[in-house]
Amino acid sequence: MGVYIDKISDYVDQDVTIKGWLYNIRSAGKLMFPQIRDGSGIIQCVVSKKEVSEKVWEDFSKLTQESSIIIKGKAVKHPKKEDVYEIQVNDIEIIQIAEPYPISHKEHGIEFLLDRRHLWIRSPRQTAILRIRNEILQAIRDYMYKEGFILFDAPIFTPNACEGTSTLFSTEYFDLGKAYLSQSGQLYAESGAMALGKVYTLGPTFRAEYSMTRKHITEFWMMEPEMAYCDLDDTMDLIEDFLEYVIQRVIKFKKKELEFLKRDIGKLENVKKPFPRITYDEAVEILRKQDIPLYKKTEKGEEQIRPFPHGQDFGAPHEEAIVKNFDKPLMVHRWPVETKAFYMKRDPKNPNLSLGVDVLAPEGFGEIIGGSQREDNLDYLIERIEEHGLQMQVFEWYLDLRRYGSVPHSGFGLGIERFVSWICNLEHIREAIPFARRPNRITP
Ligand code: 4AD
Numbered sequence: 001m002g003v004y005i006d007k008i009s010d011y012v013d014q015d016v017t018i019k020g021w022l023y024n025i026r027s028a029g030k031l032m033f034p035q036i037r038d039g040s041g042i043i044q045c046v047v048s049k050k051e052v053s054e055k056v057w058e059d060f061s062k063l064t065q066e067s068s069i070i071i072k073g074k075a076v077k078h079p080k081k082e083d084v085y086e087i088q089v090n091d092i093e094i095i096q097i098a099e100p101y102p103i104s105h106k107e108h109g110i111e112f113l114l115d116r117r118h119l120w121i122r123s124p125r126q127t128a129i130l131r132i133r134n135e136i137l138q139a140i141r142d143y144m145y146k147e148g149f150i151l152f153d154a155p156i157f158t159p160n161a162c163e164g165t166s167t168l169f170s171t172e173y174f175d176l177g178k179a180y181l182s183q184s185g186q187l188y189a190e191s192g193a194m195a196l197g198k199v200y201t202l203g204p205t206f207r208a209e210y211s212m213t214r215k216h217i218t219e220f221w222m223m224e225p226e227m228a229y230c231d232l233d234d235t236m237d238l239i240e241d242f243l244e245y246v247i248q249r250v251i252k253f254k255k256k257e258l259e260f261l262k263r264d265i266g267k268l269e270n271v272k273k274p275f276p277r278i279t280y281d282e283a284v285e286i287l288r289k290q291d292i293p294l295y296k297k298t299e300k301g302e303e304q305i306r307p308f309p310h311g312q313d314f315g316a317p318h319e320e321a322i323v324k325n326f327d328k329p330l331m332v333h334r335w336p337v338e339t340k341a342f343y344m345k346r347d348p349k350n351p352n353l354s355l356g357v358d359v360l361a362p363e364g365f366g367e368i369i370g371g372s373q374r375e376d377n378l379d380y381l382i383e384r385i386e387e388h389g390l391q392m393q394v395f396e397w398y399l400d401l402r403r404y405g406s407v408p409h410s411g412f413g414l415g416i417e418r419f420v421s422w423i424c425n426l427e428h429i430r431e432a433i434p435f436a437r438r439p440n441r442i443t444p
């Protein structure tokens with residue numbers, strides 16, 4: 001019977017079979033210490049020349065990094081370390097002796113590793129991140145399920161833009177002209193909310209932005225809840241409850257991985273509701289107090305505009321400055337209409353403001369969530385579509401949602417890779433997804 005390494009503590013002093021790959025091997029005279037990984041973890045083994053046959057000893061001597069092997073032996077507790085186990089090996093079956101493996105245990109450059117991403121994902125750091133990503137996605141699904149949200153899968157080929165026309169990937173679509181890769185499932189989720197009350201989408205979304213920052217990929221996963229009879233405040237309440245649940249769950253079940261990544265877990269434990277809420281205006285005040293300018297690209301280079309002008313969107317340095325003095329996610333709400341998408345409802349108290357909210361993660365991670373109350377008035381929505389220069393005809397179906405039983409409704413979108421980056425404390429988003437797609441990379 002094969003046993004997975006992460007379950008080995010159930011088999012102490014029993015004979016086990018482990019099917020995996022050689023991660024590393026060290027020899028000391030008549031002993032060899034192979035480390036074997038099987039996908040669930042890595043375990044140290046002990047091979048003693050006087051305990052095993054000559055063939056077994058020779059087979060171990062031949063092994064190269066990443067050779068695939070099946071070993072048999074006795075699972076034992078580490079003599080000194082708590083919660084650590086070893087295998088005293090008595091047999092080995094070699095499945096394949098691997099060719100010289102390109103990724104050794106020394107440091108490699110990032111481009112070298114990205115070219116070999118299909119192999120790089122075998123490393124302990126990458127598997128820790130991918131396990132945490134899995135836990136995050138499972139916790140999201142569990143939270144949504146327990147709260148009564150219906151998973152509502154939005155299409156990826158779409159006829160219309162959702163988040164502005166400048167970041168659309170297009171493709172030819174048979175005789176129907178151009179189709180676009182979805183920037184967000186939101187518009188479809190809105191139709192789902194009118195059918196099912198509370199829904200969410202979870203899938204890949206695309207932005208054709210030539211952004212080479214550590215926060216942008218061209219294909220990212222987004223989770224988007226949408227609720228009928230729900231306003232901006234309800235949405236902020238949901239965001240708090242949801243983020244707290246997912247983060248506390250990851251800490252509970254993926255502590256080892258977080259520790260392996262040297263994540264300061266205390267900072268995550270602190271993410272409990274309520275979260276601070278400030279308006280865009282207050283955020284601008286914070287920037288002005290710190291004398292953070294707007295950075296504007298001009299022909300002469302970069303210009304700095306002081307004080308930070310009201311009505312401008314925030315970039316990464318602004319987000320960092322705004323959250324600097326907060327140790328929880330910060331919700332910034334009520335944005336100037338010109339900074340936000342066409343579908344956002346205007347604040348009834350101030351038509352210059354959109355009822356939108358951005359959630360900025362602490363520790364410099366910046367925006368992880370964008371959400372809003374949606375415009376539910378047919379005439380206003382038509383005006384917005386015209387103002388934004390969008391083609392009315394492809395939004396006819398969307399306008400129907402305001403024609404047939406329109407209700408106040410709201411939702412948000414969480415960028416999965418931004419969230420994984422924050423939870424794992426990654427310097428760059430490219431490690432937060434198995435195969436990151438960036439403007440300069442599409443392979444492997
Ligand atoms: O703020 P965004 O553009 O909002 C929407 O798409 C709304 N339709 C969501 C909604 O209300 N249903 O994107 C939402 C989130 C961002 O906060 C960010 O976390 C992530 O998606 N995101 C990206 N992540 C990685 N790379 C990119 N290029 C991203 N663009 C957005």
Ligand code: MG
Nearest residue numbers: 358367369370
């Ligand atoms: Mg946004």
